[in-house]
Amino acid sequence: MTSDLETAPHPETLRRVAIEPLSRVEGHGKVTLLLDADDRVQQVRLHIVEFRGFEKFIQGRPYWEVPVMVQRLCGICPVSHHLAASKALDQIVGAKITPTAEKIRRLMHYGQILQSHALHFFHLASPDLLFGFDTEIARRNIVGVAAEYPEVARQGVLLRKYGQEVIRHTAGKRIHGTGSVPGGVNKSLSAAERAELLADIYRVIGWARGAVDLVRRLHEAQPELYEVFGSFRSNLLSLVGPSGEMDLYDGKLRARDADRALLFDQFGTNRYWEAIVEETKPWSYMKFPYLRALGPEAGWYKVGPLARVQNCDQIPTPFAEAARREFLDTGHGQPIHATLAYHWARMVELLFAAESIKELLHDDDIEGHDLVARGERAERGVGVLEAPRGTLIHHYRINEDDQIVRANLIVSTTHNNQAMNEAIRQVARRYLDGRKLTEGLLNRIEVAIRAFDPCLSCATHALGKMPLAVELVDAGGVTVDRLVRDGC
């Protein structure tokens, strides 16, 4: 399934176009296009710098510090790292966590999913989707959304706010949360906190249903675009619950092939390396994982919302399940591989997160006092969950002094590395090949990347970054044109 645009036969003879955010530390993302003299696309590569230095950073630290420390890896989904680390360390302390602890963690996790998905759709994706890819930059942004869809902009901010409040009440603080600890949690919800969250949850569910409806209408208005743009066949990977249901906090691994036939199911996450292999390629810092059974050429896969809604057998909340079925119906019995379908799937999950929060808020266990469990100590622990962008794996080993001696993380952007490359190759092949490059055409590349919203290891965020530079370089290596966008 690997694309023929990965490596051109004679790259030295080709014109190079780089789409590059010029940040000054980790977290760079860059797209390079090699074009021949007739503007035919010969090679397309997405380069993302992976997490670096984490193992050194954490080595020698006592394990109980890890759930707090790992939040500093990523500023956009620290809760996912907080919980994945906690799940791994549950095994190290030998704990089967209490019902209260599990439900508080789930609440925290669904708060994270809600706020992350809301940010992605309402702030990042909706301008492209509402106004089209060729619209001038000045209109293709949230101001345009606010002007023509004022409720969308307002609901996006308030959904984010609600998710943050769920996190604050469960993690103790809005950032640097300490709520989840090895073996459980260190706080449950007070009656007042529970009442505060309950007061708004039905409005949140209503907005989430509206978001699903909005993205459905967008698809229906332009099916020829939404079903084709950046479409590529791949395997699908995610966690599922014991009955094959969607579960974003816990479960076992399931993989399907591009026709949605099962490849494996209920595969224990503690042996993830028997199912997944990480390959390196000389041109990229980021690894390329694949399913061991299929090998590197055929074994790469998608993770994240589009994989999850098609990998599960059902969603265990009523509105989201109805939305999932409506989404699947658009495939007419075939799997949906279009890149823009990520947005619809993401809004189905947003609704699932909102409904899950509601159910948890009605469960008295969240006010319980049995918070931490302990058992037989182990030297190794693996924690896996479904983060907003896809499967997240934390794997730790400790020594007899309770110090971390090894850490391995596979983040969702790494899982999706090949898939993102394929998405932009499809876009380049369809829209750029043989044409003079324009901003609208280059924006199509960004639209494909935005659908995945890759993690850029960006927990460092200083001023002075220029987010995007487009450089046109001729075959002699001379820069003939350059476009820079200021901002963040």
Next chain:
Amino acid sequence: MLSLQAAPDTAPLLLLAVGNASRGDDALGPLLAERIEALRLPGLEVQTEYQLQIENALDLLGRRAVLFVDASVSVAAPYALTELRPARDASFSTHAQSPAAVLQSYFDTVGQAPPPSWQLAIRGEAFELGEPLSAAAEANLIESVNAAREWVGRALENLRAESGSHQSGTPIDVGLVKV
């Protein structure tokens, strides 16, 4: 919770610091916030974030003036203090917003001009995970703390001067001189 109204006890001044304490000079924002917070200045709320996002627009509700603080690689040492205007970011990622974009989000969401806002950008040099603050950044931090204190002092002075004639909740002229 989900309203666009400021809480009744909202402090008129907000210092919103951004950064990751575990990444070298990216700690400049959080460290400045710690030092300013320790002073317990009246009328000032200090808040720290890893990075700015759209919901930070709601933190601006009811403020009379706001100071964003962050490390920067594009200003000369020790710091630059500049007035902000709402502006959009054009990005392929949700992973961060600029202070100007937060002001824009405020405008988009609330439908009103954001409070007068300033940016204190502190020169940083090294941002690797697990590294301490560099010596150069430490020197810049000391001067920046003084600049932030002066900003707060001038803002409070203006608040007091206007308290007799100024209608509560409307923007004030902080009266700062651009550096």
